[in-house]
Amino acid sequence: xxxxxxxxxxxxxxVVGYLGRLGLRELAGAPPSxxxxxxLHRAHAERVPYEGLAVWLGETTTVEPAESVERILxxxxxxxxxxxxxxxxxxxxxGYAVTRHFGGVQGNATRPAGANGNHVVLTVAGLPxxxxxxGEWLVDLGMGDGLxxxxxxxxxxxxxxxxxxxxxxxxxxxxxxxxxxxxxGSFLGMDFRAEAVGMPAFAEMHRHLTTSPESGFVxxxxxxxxxxxxxxxxxxxxxxxxxxxxxxxxxxxxDDYFAxxxxxxxxxxxxxxxxxxxxxxxxxxxxxxEWRRQQDAA
Numbered sequence: 001x002x003x004x005x006x007x008x009x010x011x012x013x014x015v016v017g018y019l020g021r022l023g024l025r026e027l028a029g030a031p032p033s034x035x036x037x038x039x040l041h042r043a044h045a046e047r048v049p050y051e052g053l054a055v056w057l058g059e060t061t062t063v064e065p066a067e068s069v070e071r072i073l074x075x076x077x078x079x080x081x082x083x084x085x086x087x088x089x090x091x092x093x094x095g096y097a098v099t100r101h102f103g104g105v106q107g108n109a110t111r112p113a114g115a116n117g118n119h120v121v122l123t124v125a126g127l128p129x130x131x132x133x134x135g136e137w138l139v140d141l142g143m144g145d146g147l148x149x150x151x152x153x154x155x156x157x158x159x160x161x162x163x164x165x166x167x168x169x170x171x172x173x174x175x176x177x178x179x180x181x182x183x184x185g186s187f188l189g190m191d192f193r194a195e196a197v198g199m200p201a202f203a204e205m206h207r208h209l210t211t212s213p214e215s216g217f218v219x220x221x222x223x224x225x226x227x228x229x230x231x232x233x234x235x236x237x238x239x240x241x242x243x244x245x246x247x248x249x250x251x252x253x254x255d256d257y258f259a260x261x262x263x264x265x266x267x268x269x270x271x272x273x274x275x276x277x278x279x280x281x282x283x284x285x286x287x288x289x290e291w292r293r294q295q296d297a298a
Contacts, residue, residue: 013069015093018086021073022047032096034127034137038149040094041139044087045226049077049265050144052217055210056283057272063120063199063206065089076267079217080105080142081206084120085199087141097125098139101176102201103192105143107216114172114191117205119143121192123153138167138179144224145186145231145242153177162230162243184242186224186233220291221284223265232264236288239264254281 019025022043027036053076054061061067061082068078068086077083084100091098103119106112121140128135132152139150148160151167158165166180175194181187209215216222223234230243237251239260251257258277262268272280 012066013086013089013093014073015090017073018069018090027094030094032094032127034129034132034150036094037091037096037124037127037137037139040087040091041141041150042148042228044083044141045148047266048072048083048141049267050079050083050142050222050224050226051077051265051267052079052222053267053269054078055217056221056280057276061206061210063202065199079209080119080140081199081202083141084122084139087139088122091122091124091139096127099123099125099196100199101192102195102197103190105190106188108188111188112172113170113178113189115176115193117202118209119190119192120197120199120202121190124150138177140179140190143181143187143190144222145226145233146181148226148228151179161228184246220287223261223267225265234260234265236284236291238288254278257281257284 016025016028019028022040024039024043027040030036061078063081063085065085065088068082069089071078071082072086088098088100099122101121101123102115102117103121104114104116105119119142124137124139126135127137132154136153137150138153140147151158151165153167155168156166158167163182163185165182168178170176170178170191173191173193176192178189178191180189209217212218220236225232230241233240233242237257238248239251240248251260254277258269269277
């Protein structure tokens with residue numbers, strides 16, 4: 001069993017507005033259930049994008065869940081600290097037994113496994129069903145092309161749509177868990193510790209990830225969205241669909257780029273005027289061209 005949950009946030013967020021953003025206002029006041037958790041997770045994965053736009057637009061963000069919720073209500077998303085932080089606040093307000101954990105995503109085999117704090121992970125307890133006899137679930141909306149629905153916290157192989165995952169005890173974090181991504185995914189895997197942790201534990205890593213030239217969020221603008229059939233990922237100007245109909249294209253113009261953001265990822269960026277859009281396109285294109293030069297050199 002994983003240990004005690006982190007404390008409630010209660011009415012500090014707009015629960016009804018959040019549920020409206022997910023298209024699930026009918027769940028307001030509903031008792032916690034495995035079916036309800038799954039519906040919330042699926043809707044969040046499909047409607048709230050994983051995105052690092054704040055870094056590229058010069059916006060300052062924190063790991064404070066209420067702030068992340070407000071950004072989501074304005075039609076934006078975020079990365080793991082924002083998405084999982086906000087979702088934990090929603091689940092807690094709805095009465096779910098949610099716990100935050102110290103985690104770490106392993107991008108590739110050259111990086112060591114283990115929880116280095118670059119990821120916050122959620123688990124939910126007390127919801128037994130035939131897939132999760134002990135009632136524990138891995139809940140994670142912050143892995144981009146990761147989970148579409150909660151995963152039973154049970155060791156073994158699991159499948160969601162076209163993706164195959166594995167859960168096992170972590171070799172790097174005693175008492176913790178290891179999530180192995182599908183080989184087609186954008187990262188290798190993720191470890192997390194059993195102990196509960198609060199969001200302030202991630203503040204320094206958030207500062208690093210959003211400001212350091214070494215951070216992937218600073219180097220490349222990434223937007224992703226998961227659905228039942230796979231995942232869409234926009235890295236710079238490269239748009240990839242992973243699923244049964246996998247494909248990869250290059251976005252060639254600013255008009256097409258902002259159309260993809262609006263129509264595929266649900267981010268119209270109405271707050272940006274023409275000069276702001278032109279500036280963002282220049283930055284994205286310059287980073288993309290530099291990446292292509294590095295690829296050609298390699």
